[in-house]
Amino acid sequence: MTGKVAAPGDDPLLLDRQVCFPLYAATNLLNRLYGPVLRPLGLTYPQYLVMLVLWEEEPQTVGALGARLYLDSGTLTPLLKRMEQAGLVRRTRDAEDERRVLIGLTERGRALRADALHVPETIAGGRSPEGLDQLREGVRKLVAMLAAPGGAG
Amino acid sequence: MTGKVAAPGDDPLLLDRQVCFPLYAATNLLNRLYGPVLRPLGLTYPQYLVMLVLWEEEPQTVGALGARLYLDSGTLTPLLKRMEQAGLVRRTRDAEDERRVLIGLTERGRALRADALHVPETIAGGRSPEGLDQLREGVRKLVAMLAAPGGAG
DNA sequence: AGCAATTATATTGTGTGCAATATAATTGCT
DNA sequence: AGCAATTATATTGCACACAATATAATTGCT
Numbered sequence: 001m002t003g004k005v006a007a008p009g010d011d012p013l014l015l016d017r018q019v020c021f022p023l024y025a026a027t028n029l030l031n032r033l034y035g036p037v038l039r040p041l042g043l044t045y046p047q048y049l050v051m052l053v054l055w056e057e058e059p060q061t062v063g064a065l066g067a068r069l070y071l072d073s074g075t076l077t078p079l080l081k082r083m084e085q086a087g088l089v090r091r092t093r094d095a096e097d098e099r100r101v102l103i104g105l106t107e108r109g110r111a112l113r114a115d116a117l118h119v120p121e122t123i124a125g126g127r128s129p130e131g132l133d134q135l136r137e138g139v140r141k142l143v144a145m146l147a148a149p150g151g152a153g
Numbered sequence: 154m155t156g157k158v159a160a161p162g163d164d165p166l167l168l169d170r171q172v173c174f175p176l177y178a179a180t181n182l183l184n185r186l187y188g189p190v191l192r193p194l195g196l197t198y199p200q201y202l203v204m205l206v207l208w209e210e211e212p213q214t215v216g217a218l219g220a221r222l223y224l225d226s227g228t229l230t231p232l233l234k235r236m237e238q239a240g241l242v243r244r245t246r247d248a249e250d251e252r253r254v255l256i257g258l259t260e261r262g263r264a265l266r267a268d269a270l271h272v273p274e275t276i277a278g279g280r281s282p283e284g285l286d287q288l289r290e291g292v293r294k295l296v297a298m299l300a301a302p303g304g305a306g
Numbered sequence: 307a308g309c310a311a312t313t314a315t316a317t318t319g320t321g322t323g324c325a326a327t328a329t330a331a332t333t334g335c336t
Numbered sequence: 337a338g339c340a341a342t343t344a345t346a347t348t349g350c351a352c353a354c355a356a357t358a359t360a361a362t363t364g365c366t
Contacts, residue, residue, distance in 0.1 A: 012273040013266065015205045015221065019285045020183050020276070022292040024202070025223045027180040028353070029296065030173050035354080044321065049177070052168045063344060068168065070178045073345050075323050082321080099331045099344040113166070120165040123173070138291045139175040181323070188324080197351065216314060226315050228353050235351080252314040252361045312363070323352080333342070 023139075037122050041115055046071070047083055048116070050103075054089065055113050059104035061094065088112065176292075190275050194268055199224075200236055201269070203256075207242070208266050212257035214247065223296075241265065 015021055034045045043051065046069075053068050054060065062076055069076075080103060083089045088109040094100035168174055187198045196204065199222075206221050207213065215229055222229075233256060236242045241262040247253035277285065 013205055013208055013269060015202070015209065018205070018273070019289045019292075020187065020198075021202060021205075021222075022289060022296050023176065023180050023183060024198070025296045026292050027176050028223055030176060032354075034173065045173075045177070046322065049168070049174060052166055052171070052174075055166055056168065061344080062346095069174075070181055071322095072324070074325075074347080077346055079322070097332070097344085101345065116166060120171070135291050135295055136172045136175060138288050139172075139179050142175075142179050142288055185324075199352065214314080215316095224352095225354070227317080227355080230316055232352070250314085250362070254315065308366090310363100310365085312361100314361080315359085317358070318356085320355090321353090324350090326348085328347070329345085331342100331344080333340100335340085336338090 023142075033123060034119075037119055041112060041119075042086055042088075043112075046075075046079060047088075048119070050076075050079070050083065051088070051109070051112065051116065054103065054105050054109070055116075059092075059102040061100045061102060063100070065103060176295075186276060190272055194265060194272075195239055195241075196265075196269075199228075199232060200241075201272070203229075203232070203236065204241070204262070204265065204269065207256065207258050207262070208269075212245075212255040214253045214255060216253070218256060236262075 011017070031045050034048070038045060038048050041048075049069055050065060053065055062073055062080065066072055066076055080089060080091060084091050087106055090104045090106055092102050092104070094102050164170070184198050187201070191198060191201050194201075202222055203218060206218055215226055215233065219225055219229055233242060233244060237244050240259055243257045243259055245255050245257070247255050
């Protein structure tokens with residue numbers, strides 16, 4: 001009762017036939033790759049993404065950050081509180097609408113940008129830019145499909 | 154002291170220039186997509202991946218599962234214990250080498266395969282198979298690069 | 307045989323992610 | 337104006353993921 005179960009040609013449950021799995025594996029591997037590079041900056045990978053968004057424009061509401069990063073308050077609230085504890089961001093209620101919380105950078109948060117400038121290059125290492133561009137576009141299309149209302153069915 | 158920070162053309166820290174981010178977003182979105190489909194089976198997404206591997210061949214050691222899924226014992230041990238509690242797998246010390254733990258399926262675990270057969274189709278929904286094939290190959294190449302010793306520098 | 311180095315798994319601590327729920331502020335409808 | 341519905345964020349509970357460390361079994365060297 002052990003061993004191979006189905007013909008390899010048409011089994012829909014073979015791991016190597018899943019689209020999702022390489023994506024899952026690549027994300028885990030990328031996290032492991034970023035970890036050591038971001039640790040000296042005192043950032044985790046999702047925290048780094050938040051900083052990228054804030055370096056582009058600040059302040060932003062929690063909701064706006066979530067819309068950009070596809071994360072909800074259940075993930076962002078504790079993450080932003082940790083970043084506040086670390087002295088990178090400030091969280092202030094929006095006076096115009098007390099439901100909203102504005103996330104702005106501290107001086108330390110702004111200054112960290114200079115230290116982060118080397119990160120993309122360090123991560124990219126010796127990889128071919130063309131392959132990366134192609135991959136980025138492919139995955140971006142997938143994200144657009146998945147994020148569409150109804151999950152792109 | 155707020156607002157845009159650098160020229161859009163050559164800023165390496167723009168979120169939309171990162172390869173990593175679409176990958177990260179796609180994985181989160183895929184997890185959310187799989188969740189409702191797998192919940193009736195009593196599985197999480199990583200647990201589903203473990204089942205895919207075991208349905209191909211069992212029993213396997215914890216290490217072999219980890220090599221296939223790019224996960225270590227810190228992730229797999231508690232996950233497998235939960236699956237044991239759920240009655241899907243059995244964990245037994247290998248008599249040949251007492252360091253190893255063999256993961257085998259219970260009858261319930263084997264029977265679950267029939268219920269899982271519809272999952273890939275349900276997830277794929279109306280998406281074009283060609284686009285998915287292309288994407289799978291692209292991401293698979295990235296995984297191969299990232300998993301290579303030295304991180305493919 | 308004896309013991310250091312290696313290997314396989316487990317444990318601990320921290321940080322995500324997300325569903326479900328809660329709370330407070332605002333909007334919209336009458 | 338008053339109140340139901342909506343919106344924005346926070347909280348709770350559960351399940352990963354991983355670095356660092358611990359423990360026990362095996363291997364390899366002499």
